[in-house]
Amino acid sequence: MRYFDRLRDMAIVRSPIMRIRALGRHPERRTDILTTVMYHGMPAHTRGAFPRQLDYMRSLGDFVTASQAVEILRSQARIAGKYFCVTFDDGLKDAFVNAIPILAERGIPSIFFIVPSWVSASDRTYMSWDDCRQLAQHGATVGSHSLSHHRFSTLDGHQAREELVASKSRLELETGLPCEHFACPWGQPGGDYVPHRDPQLAEEVGYRSFFTTIRGAAQSGASAWAIPRTRLEPDWGIHQLRYLFTR
Numbered sequence: 106m107r108y109f110d111r112l113r114d115m116a117i118v119r120s121p122i123m124r125i126r127a128l129g130r131h132p133e134r135r136t137d138i139l140t141t142v143m144y145h146g147m148p149a150h151t152r153g154a155f156p157r158q159l160d161y162m163r164s165l166g167d168f169v170t171a172s173q174a175v176e177i178l179r180s181q182a183r184i185a186g187k188y189f190c191v192t193f194d195d196g197l198k199d200a201f202v203n204a205i206p207i208l209a210e211r212g213i214p215s216i217f218f219i220v221p222s223w224v225s226a227s228d229r230t231y232m233s234w235d236d237c238r239q240l241a242q243h244g245a246t247v248g249s250h251s252l253s254h255h256r257f258s259t260l261d262g263h264q265a266r267e268e269l270v271a272s273k274s275r276l277e278l279e280t281g282l283p284c285e286h287f288a289c290p291w292g293q294p295g296g297d298y299v300p301h302r303d304p305q306l307a308e309e310v311g312y313r314s315f316f317t318t319i320r321g322a323a324q325s326g327a328s329a330w331a332i333p334r335t336r337l338e339p340d341w342g343i344h345q346l347r348y349l350f351t352r
């Protein structure tokens with residue numbers, strides 16, 4: 106059912122009547138505390154639109170790192186304001202090449218969720234280990250997106266744990282930095298992962314968060330073990346963001 110939800114969302118967001126649907130939508134009036142946006146690739150022709158999206162988000166709130174996002178959710182104190190966390194899945198080379206300079210220029214933090222078995226030294230589709238090491242110099246963090254991007258719901262507990270542990274240790278070995286955050290492949294509870302098992306496994310092996318693709322934004326006090334994310338394409342217009350940020 107969630108698969109069709111996602112297809113329907115994409116169809117709505119891309120439809121010609123999107124501008125009309127976005128009228129009367131006011132993200133600035135929402136009381137959500139944390140909106141986590143999820144990108145994948147960033148082809149060169151989208152470089153013009155991406156900064157406009159960032160500027161729009163900045164007009165609504167402040168950008169935070171994944172660790173700050175977790176602290177905000179865990180904080181018992183009522184935190185005022187709106188926060189945005191920028192994430193990239195799969196470790197695609199064009200996201201590294203095209204997004205990082207734009208983010209760095211604006212001082213906006215981000216996290217790249219890397220699949221170690223997709224990291225490549227020669228294929229230009231995916232980032233190399235050297236690219237991963239360079240992220241820290243530009244204010245970006247490396248997180249795990251599992252070892253091999255299997256659907257966790259098809260794995261037994263031992264295999265799921267291994268995906269979490271082996272990806273974390275490989276990323277830490279290659280970057281020399283702690284890998285504290287995890288984004289689940291595909292990310293829908295039930296269909297893609299086991300909600301009563303996998304976030305708990307992630308916590309047991311030392312992660313501090315479990316990012317999903319559950320739609321919407323998070324309120325203060327929400328769990329760091331099922332952080333919702335909003336999928337964006339870098340060339341979408343502000344009217345599309347207005348719609349998605351108020352679903």
Ligand SMILES: [Zn+2]
Pocket residue numbers: 194195250254290291
């Ligand atoms: Zn993925």
